[in-house]
Amino acid sequence: MTLDDAIAALGAALAAPAQASSDFDLNAGVVLPPGRVLRPAGVLIAVQHGAAGAEVVLTKRSSRLKHHPGQIAFPGGKQDDTDADAINAALREAHEEIGLPPSQVEVLGTLPPHETVTSFTITPVLGWIRDSFHPVPEAGEVDEVFSVPLAHLADPSRYSVQSRRWRGQQRHYYTVPFGPYYIWGATARILRGLAGRMAS
Template sequence: MTLAERLSAALGQPRGELLTGDLNGDATMPAEGWRAAAVLIAITDRPEPGVLLTERTESLRTHAGQIAFPGGAIDPGDADAPAAALREAWEEIALPPAATSVVATLDPYHTVTGFAVTPVLAVVPPDLPLVPAPGEVAAIFEVPLAFLLDPAHLATGSRWHDGRERHYYELVFGGRRIWGATAAMIVNLSRRLTWH
């Protein structure tokens, strides 16, 4: 059975409540409506699969220095969320769309910045010659899938945002802090994926 087949077979009904968005699931829809976005949860096809993540540069206007999946807004020319996620992964880390096998689109997540983000689960070959986009991506790294799915590595935190206390999940791997929307989408994946 291929890794893509294993992942597809392991996806099921959520065990526990899924996280729907920032601000404890109560992110307010912008007046102009949610802006559609997609991210790629790229799983490397190796005996111990890993998940590709990026560290954003410190010079970015929003989410500077944060850990994120490759992704961004869905453009008018994108056929759907998977097409957008693949385009963004190519632009951000030079991940070839032809080398990517899409497994499924997952549950949308709403951010306080006004995006409705669709995570796209996919499998990629290991050790591709990925290249960070200058000015956007400071680093590309891989975290073992088993580490991300293990609830023992999850912690919770809170901070104030626009006069409201926001609760969030976070994980630390290799000195890097994964939190906010990225951690929430990892939590949702862990609640849908039965993985051994």
């Protein structure tokens, strides 16, 4: 997917009507506790020009982390009190986790929020990386930084629904594997929503 095609497709996706998503979308019968408190967070869907054209930057979380070790994720994290909003949180965390300067990111817009099983409400921030970018993984949080062609992630046929036992119940979730990387859970769900809007 060329640079011009990617920008046009992402702009159309941002303009398309969409609803919020959650980790519970594929699990009928799940009853969410009333009065639950969700913590705000922001993640950056960072698109850059690479060898395969437009590519999305992803991370492999450190295997030493207590939560979600070794999983594939967007750069990002919880919104701190010092963050103006989820966009600021996503840009700050991307700078901390992969060394991406906020000034190098052109924010295109935000996608509908996504609720996770860990009680976060995530705002996905779409951004285009200006110029060349050489990631610097934060050793305590990130084992690897890699990129996936946007054309792969924008193709709904690349996604499948799988399941596993979680807290005594069978939980279904989206996956979108790429090479040695098993992309699943909230990351795949957010990307599946983006793919659906890009394909519409």
